[in-house]
Amino acid sequence: MNENPYGYNNPYGNNQGGYNALDYVNSQPYNPYYDSQRFFRRNSDKSNLKKLSLYGGGALLLYILIQNAIVLGMQLCGLMDIYYSNDLFQCAVDIIMSVVGMYLPFVFMGRKMQKISGEANPTPLNRPISGPLTFLAVVAGLGLCMIANYITSFITIFMSLFGIELSSPELAMPTGVLGVALTVVRIAVVAAIVEEMSLRGFVMGNLRRYGDTFAIIMSSFVFAFMHGNLIQAPFALIAGFGLGYFSVKTNSLWTGILIHLFNNLISVSVTYLFDVVPEETLNTVYGLLVYILIGAGIFAFIIFNKKTRNIPLRKNSTELSTGECVKYYLLSPTMIAAMIYMLFITITYISTYSAS
Numbered sequence: 136m137n138e139n140p141y142g143y144n145n146p147y148g149n150n151q152g153g154y155n156a157l158d159y160v161n162s163q164p165y166n167p168y169y170d171s172q173r174f175f176r177r178n179s180d181k182s183n184l185k186k187l188s189l190y191g192g193g194a195l196l197l198y199i200l201i202q203n204a205i206v207l208g209m210q211l212c213g214l215m216d217i218y219y220s221n222d223l224f225q226c227a228v229d230i231i232m233s234v235v236g237m238y239l240p241f242v243f244m245g246r247k248m249q250k251i252s253g254e255a256n257p258t259p260l261n262r263p264i265s266g267p268l269t270f271l272a273v274v275a276g277l278g279l280c281m282i283a284n285y286i287t288s289f290i291t292i293f294m295s296l297f298g299i300e301l302s303s304p305e306l307a308m309p310t311g312v313l314g315v316a317l318t319v320v321r322i323a324v325v326a327a328i329v330e331e332m333s334l335r336g337f338v339m340g341n342l343r344r345y346g347d348t349f350a351i352i353m354s355s356f357v358f359a360f361m362h363g364n365l366i367q368a369p370f371a372l373i374a375g376f377g378l379g380y381f382s383v384k385t386n387s388l389w390t391g392i393l394i395h396l397f398n399n400l401i402s403v404s405v406t407y408l409f410d411v412v413p414e415e416t417l418n419t420v421y422g423l424l425v426y427i428l429i430g431a432g433i434f435a436f437i438i439f440n441k442k443t444r445n446i447p448l449r450k451n452s453t454e455l456s457t458g459e460c461v462k463y464y465l466l467s468p469t470m471i472a473a474m475i476y477m478l479f480i481t482i483t484y485i486s487t488y489s490a491s
Contacts, residue, residue: 177454184345184455184463186251190244191338192469195361197240199476205232222309226317229306230325238329245337257340258332263387264446271439272381276374276394277401278432281425283373290369300486303366308406315407322403327395334358334375335382335391343383345460346451351379353464360473363480374398384443 209215209228218225249257263269291301308318339354355375359368374395382391401424408417451457464470 173454180345180453180455181459181463183251184453184460185467187248187341188464188467188470190248190251190469191357191464192467192471192473194240194244194333194337195357195473195477196469197244198237198361199473201236201240202232205236222307223314223317225307226309226314226321230317230321233321233325233329237333241333241337245333245341248337248341252341252344254341254343257343258336259340259387260389261387263385263390265385268439268442269385269387269390269393271435271442272385272390273393273397274428275432275436275439276377276381276391277397278429278435279377280370280374280394280398281428281432283370284425286373287366287370291366294365298487300488301365302484302486303362303364304484310410318403319400323396323399326399327392330358331378331382331388331391331395335379336388339379339382342464343449344452345455346457347383347448349451349457349460351376351383353461354379356465360477363477364484365481366484368481381439383448384439384446 205228206215209218218228245257263272294301306322309315334354334357338357339350342350342353355372355378358375359372362368362371378391378394381394382388384390405417405421412420451460453460455463465474
């Protein structure tokens with residue numbers, strides 16, 4: 136068994152340096168014995184991917200179940216009125232729901248996924264390979280987040296032209312030192328760590344033998360879908376591509392966590408500043424900041440790619456095509472059930488009105 140320096144034990148050969156199992160297979164003359172071996176490997180790859188999907192979808196279903204159970208428990212205890220009327224209490228409960236409702240299910244299912252994938256370290260929280268590269272990645276990632284914000288705004292405005300109004304859950308924004316601190320912890324710190332560990336770690340990390348591009352896209356899709364509304368979902372999908380890409384390239388989830396944290400921190404800061412700074416002034420300053428971040432992000436992305444051109448994304452080392460990987464991953468019973476539920480939630484945040 137070959138040892139991969141990135142932690143993945145590949146039973147069919149080391150995929151670093153551009154090796155692709157399919158390229159090798161297609162270049163070989165017909166060999167009945169080899170073809171039978173390929174058949175068994177193909178079935179094994181398909182079976183393992185279906186299991187990864189079952190556990191990934193299972194984590195989503197547990198996430199849904201635990202959150203609903205917490206809400207039901209508060210209803211039975213008569214705490215819902217306090218939840219909606221006390222912003223501090225709502226912040227505290229939301230932090231607990233993030234950790235218990237999201238992180239724990241993905242940790243539980245992630246360990247099962249790790250046994251299937253063979254990844255030695257799907258959630259690398261080690262130091263990134265380079266401080267300067269991490270800085271470039273964070274700047275580039277923030278620039279992508281700003282672009283994602285513009286795309287999301289465009290989608291919202293475009294839908295409104297047809298009388299379709301998109302909305303998202305309203306988060307409590309308590310005031311005072313304790314309130315602001317709790318909000319920052321909830322939205323910036325806890326969300327960044329929990330979501331990156333869950334999605335870019337346990338989901339993406341355990342899919343990497345099927346190709347880094349596939350792993351990044353699938354984890355971004357799950358990340359978007361679990362938000363349950365068409366305002367946050369497009370942003371999460373686009374930002375997810377960058378979060379996954381830069382985490383893979385720097386070999387550390389800390390890169391994605393930092394991008395996620397700073398983006399959410401900017402959002403929280405702007406929301407609070409609206410209460411103390413004239414709206415026109417704040418819009419001007421924020422617009423200037425967005426343009427600066429997009430420009431700097433594009434420049435940082437170019438430099439980052441030049442400096443990491445010798446760190447290729449891992450290619451698909453299985454017998455499955457990319458199309459087959461997508462089909463087998465998205466069509467497991469648990470993944471389908473989770474997507475149907477989240478689609479139902481998404482619909483509840485869509486309303487119609489007369490565009491005239």
